[in-house]
Structure formats: C-alpha cells, structure tokens
Amino acid sequence: MIVTIAGCGALGSIFASKLMDAGITVQAFQRKGATQEALKEGLTIESEDGSSTRNYQFLAVSHDPSCLKPSELIIVLVKSFATAKVYPVKEILEGNGVVLTLQNGIGNAETLSSIFGEERVCAGVVHYGAIRRSPGVVREAGGAFMAIGPWKSGISMRWVSDILQRAGFNAEYVEDPRPFIWKKLAVNSMVNTTAALTGFNNAGLMNSPFIMDLMKRIGSEAIVAAERAGVEIDPDDLWEGFIRNITRTASNIPSMLQDNRAGRKMEVDTIPGGVLRYARDGSEFPYTRAMYAILKAIDSERGY
C-alpha cells in the first residue's frame, strides 16, 4: 500500500521515516519550496541525541497530484491555517481510502469533511517532538503517544491505527477523537504560545514557575471552551497528562517557537484563536486573549 503525507514538515517527516522503516511505501504531497526540493533528494532523520542519522527516499514528492500514485491513506500534517489547500489530493484518494488529520488546532476535521466527505475522515492527536534542522533534515525529540478515531461515529477505521502501530507508534484507536483533539488544543494553547514568546523549549517551560502558573490559567480557559463545544475535560487529568507529555519531550522546541524563530506564519488563529472562538464576549479568557493578541501582532507585522 502507499501512504501519502500531505505536508512534510518536521512531524510529517518523522511519520514518513517510521512508515518507511516498517516497509511501507510513502509519497509526499508538498508545496513548492526549499523543503520540496530537499525531499526530492531524500529525507534525513537525526536521532534525538544527534549521534546518528538515517536517510530515506520517497516514492514521489510533488505539489501536483498527477505526479503521485493513488493512495489508501493520506496523513494531513500541513499547518492548520492551510488545511483547505490539500484539496488537490482528493483525486489520488482511493475509493475506500481515509484522510487522517493529526494537525494542531480545531476545525481541521471539519474542513477535510467538506472536501473528502465526513465518512472518509479520521482525526486524532499525536504527542511527538520533531525539530526542523534545515530543509529535508529533521531531528526526533521524543514522545510517541497517539490517539485516532473516525470523525463520523460508527465507521470502523481500526486498520489505520494498525498501520501506525506497525510503524512503531503507540497509536490508540478511539471511538470518538473529539475529547483528544480538545485536550491537545488545550495543551498546545498552553505550550506553544508561551514557548513562542519566551523562546523556551519544553524543559525551559517546565522549569519556570511563572510559566507553569500562566499555562495552568490558559489551560483552564481551554477547558471552559471545550465544555461549550460539548467535550468534558477533567482539569486534573489535563494537567497530569500535560506533565507526563512535556517531561517525555523535554528537549522539544514547540512548533510555534520554531515558526516564530524562522519568521514563518504561526498557528495563532487555530490554537489560541481556536479557544477564543468559544468566548462569550471580548472580556472572557483574558490569559488566552493576551497571548493571542501579542502573537497576532507579530504575525501581522510580518504581513501574514
């Protein structure tokens, strides 16, 4: 079978490498640019401590679906503000195929449902660190937990988690991915916003009592937003899970910080902005709102 990675950034590259390690053929739907050029030559994955590297070849790397083969599984890992841009891969999705979104933020599964049909969409979260070193070179940064499930309830997509498990991921199959997506949104809103503004990696965030306090406040606001979207999140569960994951990925540089450093567009509208969409008025969720406002200013100043 052929798996397509749509959006082969840091995390997409890790997925590609692990699938190829398991003997699965992988191709990349990748927009034009330095990363596309580099991936055509090959992908290099560095181990977490940097002591070893592995090289990989894709079946194909292109922004043009006519250069790609029909595919049963398309894993979407483009930035959440670019989700709609994966619509061209519709023509290579096989009749019984599945589109899996593991993106940050909320609203991605909804966007993909409108393109591919709700019954084709699988959604979930992944806690895995990945650091983009240069175009085509990515370093692993720990973690592995994943939870995925069908966006439309009642459709079995267990075969998708089977493939991911074969590739060595600790992929849990769940009946409803929504609670996991909201928990991840809460954690992203906590970790990515604070990291982007302080320059701290996960360990740095954890070691700062001021940031830990701020993250707890941001997390509490996301819990209220989730409740309004019909998802219950237990605050203690969220905090304990967060501590577990951030400890496991201590060396990771959160993606929003990587984007800020590189001057790339950040996922401001879909991460803190995703929480703010559920505020009842302009004074609710002040901690999330403050982070959103500052990050949005940085993005707008860059012309995004």
Place this chain on the structure above:
Amino acid sequence: MLVTMAGCGALGSLLASRMIDGGLKVQVLQRKGPHFEALKEKGITIELDRKGTRWTFPLEAVSHDPSRLEKTRLMVVLVKSYDTHNILPARDLLAEDGVVLTLQNGLGNAEKLADGFGEYRVAAGITNYAAFRIGPGVVGWGGDGHIYLGPWQGGRKVEWVCSVLEKAGLSVSCVEDPRPFLWKKVAVNATINTVTALTGMENGKLLHHVPVLEMMKSVCEETRKAAERVGVSLALDDLWDMVKDTMQLTAGNRSSMLQDIEKGRMTEIESIAGEILRLAEDDREFPYTRTLYSLIRALDLSRSPQ
C-alpha cells in the same frame, strides 16, 4: 552649580549632557564596568543623528564610591529601579537642604529613597526624554521630551529644582503631587515596554495591531484600579491617551525593556507590572498585567537566576 547624577546610563547620560550644555557641572556616581571606565576617561558622548555626529561632554568626577564625590544640593537618580537601594549609601553626598530626585521607571523608588534620605528631601517625577545605549560611554539621542516633578512629601517646596533644570535648557513642569504622574508613566511602561519587549517591535508599530491595542487598554484599566487602591484617582481615558500619544511620539524608538531583553540585562518588570500585581485583591485579578509579568519575569529569571 554642581549636580550629582546617580546612575548615568542612557537616559542619565542624555539628561546630564543637557545640564552640562546649559552651564551646570555634573559629577557621576556609577557602578564599575566598561561604561564607567569610558565615562571616567572621556566624559559623556552623545550621538546626535544617524550619520554619527558626536558631541562629548566633560564630567567633573566619576566614581563608584560616594566618599570620593563632593556634597551637592541636587542629586538625580536614574539607576535601574532594582538598584535603587544601592544609592542609599550616598545619603551623605546630599546637602541637608538638598533634594534627591528620582526620574526612574516604575513604582517604589521614592519610598526607598525616603527611607535613606528622609522623605522631606525626596522629589519624584517622570520624563519622556529618550536615549539608547550605543557603546561604553556613548549614548544615542532618541528624542527630547518633558519632565514633570514634584515633592514626595506634600507641601515641600522644590520649585528651585525646576528652575535649575529649566535654566539649563531642560523642559520641566513643577507639580504639587508627582504620584498621578508616576502612575501614568507606569501605565505606559506596563503596556508599551512589555509588549515591545515580547514582540521585538518599535513603539509605533504596536499602533497597527488592533487585538494588541485592546489588550493594552485592558492593562490600563488594571493599572487604574491599582492606582485607586493607593488613593491615586485617574481616568481610564487619560491613561489610554497617554499610552497612545507615547506610541505616536516615540514611534521609531525601541523601549528600554526591549533594549534590556535584547542585551540580556535584567528588566524593570518588578517595579512596573510587579507593583500593579501587588495591589491585586486576589490572584485572579489583573489577568492581562499578570500574563505580561509572568512572561517577562520568566525571561529575567532564565538569564540571571536569583
């Protein structure tokens, strides 16, 4: 007349150069370091424009040790607010009928000076003269402004300080109570300095971004509430106007907190946002100020743990 400048960093150097230009003599109390050495050797160098035009202003004396300086009737304090306590050993430098004037950022400086010098000898004020450090002994001119100053103890007369500074060419107003002015400056610092420090932007750029302006206005409201709790009553519109005016008037400037963050120096966040938060009734109050404080405090601690 001889004036003591306690803390001759960017702003201190600019004001001192103006005083020297206006016929006053200036001696400097300054901690050791490359800037101290340069001041001692060459005096103050001010770079007037982007072409690199420089003027040098001679100093009467430069020392880290108050006992090596002469007694004066006017001492201007411009050390960073976290260093104010280090000025207290210089109390004997001030004549009995003299005035120690703090023009520092933040709150709590006049109180600390009153502990050492006696409340009756303290004056406090704000200034929006702008300067930036170029190198040891060399400071860039960032724009002229105005000074508001008044006695810390109600009823004391400090008009003579204003006339001395005015005669030297500085733009000065004497006010009865400096506290409302200090709070207005705190609103400016709690908004513009913090957000520019986190975004790396010049002051004026913030004006283009609506969500961040809304947040800064919320910080002004939190500042207003805090000021009210210590008996200083201010209108939100006045604070917000002052913040907006400052962004416009100093559009091309990099705030002192941004300069501190860029150079890896400790910021004055404690005496700005920290002082507002100390007046919160509980830890849920003042969320916008708290967010900015937490981020910058975390940055400070990550560079110089203490």
